Amino acid sequence: MxxxxxxxxxxxxxxxxxxxxxAGGVIPAAHYMQLMSDAGAMLGVMRGESAGYLARxxxxxxxxxxxxxxxxxVRCELIRVGNRSRxxxxxxxxxxxxxxxxxxxxxxxxxxxxxxxxxxGDYVSVMPRADLxxx
Numbered sequence: 001m002x003x004x005x006x007x008x009x010x011x012x013x014x015x016x017x018x019x020x021x022x023a024g025g026v027i028p029a030a031h032y033m034q035l036m037s038d039a040g041a042m043l044g045v046m047r048g049e050s051a052g053y054l055a056r057x058x059x060x061x062x063x064x065x066x067x068x069x070x071x072x073x074v075r076c077e078l079i080r081v082g083n084r085s086r087x088x089x090x091x092x093x094x095x096x097x098x099x100x101x102x103x104x105x106x107x108x109x110x111x112x113x114x115x116x117x118x119x120x121g122d123y124v125s126v127m128p129r130a131d132l133x134x135x
Contacts, residue, residue, distance in 0.1 A: 005047050005048075006043060006046045006047055007043075007077060007078045008043070008075070008076060008077040008078065009039055009042050009043045009046060009075075009076050010039070010073055010074065010075050010076070011035065011038065011039050011042065011073070011074040011076075012071065012072070012073050012074075012095070013035065013071070013072055013073075013074065014069070014070070014071050014072075015027050015031075015066055015067070015068055015069065015070050015071075015072065016068060017068050019031050019068065020068060024067065025067040025068035025069070026065055026066075026067060027065070027066045027067065027068070027070075029062045029119065032062070032074075032092045032118060032119040033057070033060065033119075033121065035072075035074045035092065036074055036076065036088075036090035036092065036119070036121055036123070037054050037123065037125075038074070039074045039075070039076035039088075039090060040052070040054075040076050040086070040088040040090065040123065040125050041125070042076070043076050043078060043086075043088065044086065044125065044127075047078075049086075049127060050127040050128065052086060052125035052126055052127050053125060053126055053127075053128065054123060054124075054125055055085065055123075055124045055125060055126045056123065056124050057121055057122070057123045058087070058121075058122040058123060058124065059120075059121055059122050060119065060120070060121035060122075060123075061119065061120050061121065062118070062119045063117050063118060063119065063120070064094060064116050064117065064118045064119075065118075066094055066097075066118055067097070067098055068098070069098035069109075070094055070096060070097050070098055071094070071095045071096040071109075072092055072093065072094050072095060072118065073092070073093050073095055073115065074090065074091075074092050075090065075091045075092075075093070076088050076089070076090045077089045077090075079122070084126050084127050084129070085124050085125065085126045085127070086124070086125045086127075087122060087123070087124050087125075088122065088123055088124075088125065089120075089121075089122050090119075090120065090121050090122070090123070091117065091119070091120045091121075092117075092118040092119040092120075093112075093115035093116060093117055093118060094112055094115060094116040094117075094118050095111070095112060095115050096109045096110065096111050096112065097109060097110045097112065098110075
């Protein structure tokens, strides 16, 4: 989109203890899906549109595990725009892992270069009709 309207965005997050309920500080896959959806909502707002509502996941794959203390990046790219919908391609990558011997500590980490892919997914977001009627 050549008019200067954003077509992608990035969120960077450090995973916290309240992001999980699993032993060993493992982050649940549903948390990644929530962050991917948040990135798409952010992109909608950046475009001057509604944040939208999640309509459906077209695909989602989980390829690695993260733990409390890891740093991740959530990438979101607009791949299709309809009358009331947007389709986004999202990816979660791990930038820094906590040192396995230091889980939960803040002093040591392992930088992933290149970043490790944790999750990928495409989803559709819809804008409520009321938001379109007010434009």
